[in-house]
Amino acid sequence: MARTRNKTAKPRAAAGAKIHLKYVRSMNSCPVKHRLVVKGLGFTRLNQVVEREDTPSIRGMVAKVPHLVVIVEAK
Numbered sequence: 001m002a003r004t005r006n007k008t009a010k011p012r013a014a015a016g017a018k019i020h021l022k023y024v025r026s027m028n029s030c031p032v033k034h035r036l037v038v039k040g041l042g043f044t045r046l047n048q049v050v051e052r053e054d055t056p057s058i059r060g061m062v063a064k065v066p067h068l069v070v071i072v073e074a075k
Contacts, residue, residue, distance in 0.1 A: 017054040020072040021062060023047065030068070037065050 023043040027035045041061055042050045049072060052058045062069050 018051050019054045019058070020049055020051055022049045022070050022072045023068065024070055025068045027068065034065050034068065037061050038068055041069065043069075 021041060021043075023038065023041075023046055026046060027038055041052065041058070062071065
C-alpha cells in the first residue's frame, strides 16, 4: 500500500524569483553525495556566489548541504 502524506500549502516564490547561494565550506572529507549536490548547484570554487531560480528542487538541494552552502540575502 502506498504511503500518503498530508501536504500543506507552502508559500511559493514569485515566478522567476532568484536566490543567491554562497559556497562557504570545503567538500574535503564529505560524502560523495554531498559533493555531487554542490556540483549540481554549479559551484566550482570556495566562496563563490551563484544565482539560481527559487524552486523547490534548488531549495531541497540546499537543505541537503546546509553546512556547505548558505543562502545570501539579495542587496
